[in-house]
Amino acid sequence: MRAAHQDDPTPRPQLVRSQWADLSGEWRFGYDQPDWTRTITVPFPPESAASGIGDTGFHDVLWYERDIPWATIVAAGYDPGPRPRLVVRFGAVDYRCSVWFNGAKLGDHEGGHTPFGFDVQDHVKPDQDQVIRVRAEDRAADVGQPRGKQDWRRDAHVIWYDRTSGIWQPVWLEATPAVAVESLHWTADLPAATVRAEIGLNRPPSPGTACEIELWHDDLSLGSVRVPVTAQRAVATITLPGQENGQAYEELLWSPERPTLIDATVRVGGDEVASYLGLRSTAVGGGRFLLNDRPYYLRSVLSQGFWPSSHLAAPTAGALEDEVRLILGLGFNAARVHQKVEDPRFLYWADRLGLMVWGEAPAAYEFSATAVARTTREWLEVLDRDRSHPSIVTWVPHNESWGIQHVAHDPRQAAFVRGLYELTHAVDGTRPVIANDGWEHVGSDILSVHDYDDDPAVLRSRYGPGARERLGEGIGPAGRRMRVRDPIDADAPLMLTEFGGIKFAPEGAGSWGYTAAASAEDFAERLAALYTALRASPELAGTCYTQLTDTMQEANGLVTADRQPKLDASLIRSIVSIDGR
Secondary structure (H helix, E strand, C coil), rough: CCHCCCCCCHHHHHCECCCCCCCCCEEEEEEEECCCCCEEEECCCCCCCCCCCCCCCCCCCCEEEEECHHHHHHHHEECCCEECEEEEEEEEEEEEEEEEEEEEEEEEEEEECCCCEEEHHHCCCCCCCCCEEEEEECCCCCCCCCCCCCCCCCCCCCEEEECCCCCCEEEEEEEEECEEEEEEEEEEECCEEEEEEEEECCCCCCCCCEEEEEEECCEEEEEEEECCCEEEEEEEEECCCCCCCHHHHHHEECCCEEEEEEEEEEEEECCEEEEEEEEECCHHHHHEEEEEEEECCCEEEECCCCCCECCCCCHHHHHHHHHHHHHCCCCCEEEEEEECCCCCHHHHHHHHCCCEEEECCCCCCCCCCHHHHHHHHHHHHHHHHHHHCCCEEEECCCCCCCCCCCCCCCCCHHHHHHHHHHHHHHHCCCCHHHEEEECCEEECEEEEEECCCHHHHHHHHCCCHHHHHHHHCCCCCCEECCCCCCCCCCCEEEEEEEEEEECCCCCCCCCECCECCCCCCHHHHHHHHHHHHHHHHEEEEEEEEEECCCCCCCCCCCEHHHHHHCCCHHHHHHHHHHCCC
C-alpha cells in the first residue's frame, strides 16, 4: 500500500488498511423519537439539500438507523481468525451522540468536529444483517458548545450560516487483528535528519511484541527500524540517509513548490497499516515565518469550507481535491480554514499538492466552565488527529475573542487563552501558535491583525516602516487592543490574517460584504489596489484574503458559492501572486 499516492483517499488517509467498508448512503431517519418516517443520505446533515431532508429548523435530537448486510462485514475485512476485531468509525457527528449495534449500546461521544470509534465484535451476529443506530443531539440554543460559524438563530444572519447537525463526515467499518495500531503520529527533526514515530495500540500486546517501521520515497528505501512495544505504546526514531554531507535529505523536504511525501509501513504483530509523512519544519524568527528554516511569505485565503448543497460536509470526496486545486490555481500558497476542522481528505490533498493550511478551532459563544472544558477537550482531539499533516503550518485555538468577549478585562478569560496556547505547544512543539487571531493576543507566536479598511493609501501607511512595533503595543484597526497582559515576542512576524472582503455579486446573489464593487472591472481594480499596497510593506510576513467563496448571504468571495471565479482565474492569480508575494 502506498498511502502517499491515494487517488481516492480513505477517511483516515494517514492510517490506511487494505480493507474497510463505507457505510455512507441511505439510512432511516427521524427527529426527536426514532419513528423512522424518513430516510436520509449520510454523511450529509439534515439541514442540507444533499441529505434529502433540507430542513433548517430547530431540531435538537436526530435519530439514524441502517441495516448492514453480512457481505459488508466481510468486505470490511472481518475474519474471526486473523481479524476478529471489528470497529465502527465516525469522522464527525455534531454535537454529541450515542451509538448502538444490534441493540447493544457501544458508547457516547461529545464534540462535533472530531473522530471516534467503537469496537463491535462482541455484538456481531454471524451470517446475518446487523443493525446500527445513532442518536445525535445538537442544540442550537447551547452557545457553550464549539460551533464555529453555525448560526444559533432560526435563519442565517450576518456572517453565520445554516447549521450542520448530526452525521456530517464518513462512517465506516474496518476489521483488525486483536491487537492493532489505533493511532500514529510523525515528527520530523530537520537538523538531525530524523523522523520520530509514536504508535498507539488498542490494547497491550503480548510480551515480546515488536513494532517494525519502514520508510521509502518512490522506490528508494529511507530506512527501517524495529523496536519493542511496551504497554500500548511504541516510540521509534529513524535516521534518514545523507547525513554524512548534510545535504542529501534536502531533496526530501516538503514545501508548496515541491510537496514531497514519504511513504511508511507500520507492522505490529499481525497488523499492518500504511501511512505517509512530510519532512519539513515551521517556525518564526526575525519577524518572518520560516519554512524549512528559510523566510517564506504566506499568500493565504480564508476558506469557510461550506457548500450550498451540503453545508460543512463536502458534496463529494472529489470536491475536496477540487477545493485544494482551486485555491492553488488562484495563486495562493496557504489557506486559513476558518472556524472548522476540515475533513482529513482535504488535508491529504493539501499535503500531496502543496497547500499550507492554518488549523483553527471552532468557537463557542459564551465563557463558562462548561465551554472551557468542551473547547479544551475537542481541541486536544483536533491536535491528536491532525498534527502529523505536513500541510498544517500554524494552529489557531481562538479567533477575534469569540467566546472570550471580555478577555482584555477578565483575568479568567485571559488565563484560558494563554492556557490553550501553552497546551497546544505542549502537545505539538513544532508549529507556531496564534493564541487569539486578529486582536487581543494573550501570548502568540505571530502578531496577526484583521483589517478591512478599503483605502489602499491607509493600508500602505499603516503597514509601512515601524508597523510591527506600533501595532504590537497599541490599538488595532478594529478598535481593539492588540495584546493583553504579556508582550508579544520581538521576533514574532506581523501578518494581516483577514483583509479585503469585497462584495461583488454579478448576478445579484448575496447581500453582505465589508465593501462593494459595482462591476467586474471595479472588483479587479479594488483587489489589485489592496494587494499592491500590502505588497509594499517591508514588515508584513504574509496576508490572508477574505474570502475564497461566496457563502450563503455573504457575497465577498473570489468565486461564487458553486466555485466559479468572478474574474478570470489567471487575472486573480496575477494579482495575488506577483513576484511571489
